Amino acid sequence: MPLVHISLRTGKTQAHRQAIFDSVYRAMRETFNVPEDDQFMTITQHEGADFRYGASYLGVARSDELVFIQITANNTRTVEQKKMLFGRTAELLGESPGIRPEDVFVSLVEVEKENWSRGNGLAQYA
Incomplete structure (x- = not known):
């Protein structure tokens, strides 16, 4: 049950x-x-002065179309599943709405199952 925060320029x-x-x-x-x-999922838009990134960090040529995607999820996925998620996310965003793969930045934050309350003050997975 992931929680996704997406940030991009306004x-x-x-x-x-x-x-x-x-x-x-x-x-x-x-x-x-x-x-x-x-x-x-949420999307937050930022003015240019409030959105900073390394335009060529690790040899990736990023542009102002960069999208930050932070996914918080249970720590139950394999390394292979994570690689597939990153690749498929870039591929699908390339198809729609047309974001270059260089401009897809994904961060995965893994948590224990008991660290969620999905409503009613309950720990549904604990």
């Missing part, structure tokens, strides 16, 4: 933002076996 249309949601969710469904309707 100015993208609603359709563009919805395409990001759809592509990230599809990538998680295909690679992380995320259940249907398990969609807990």
Whole structure:
């Protein structure tokens, strides 16, 4: 049951933002076996002065179209599943809404199952 925070520069249309949601969710469904309707995602837009990145860090040529995607999920996936998630996310975002792979930055934060409360003050996975 991942929680996804997406950050990008301001100015993208609603359709563009919805395409990001759809592509990230599809990538998680295909690679992380995320259940249907398990969609807990936000997008935050930032003015240029509030959005900083290394334009060529590790030899990747990033642009102002960069999208930061932070996924918090249970620590139950293999390294291979993580690699598949990263690759599939970049691939699907390239298809829709048309983001270059160089501009897809994904961070995975893994937590123990008991560290979630999905409502009603309960630890549903503990």
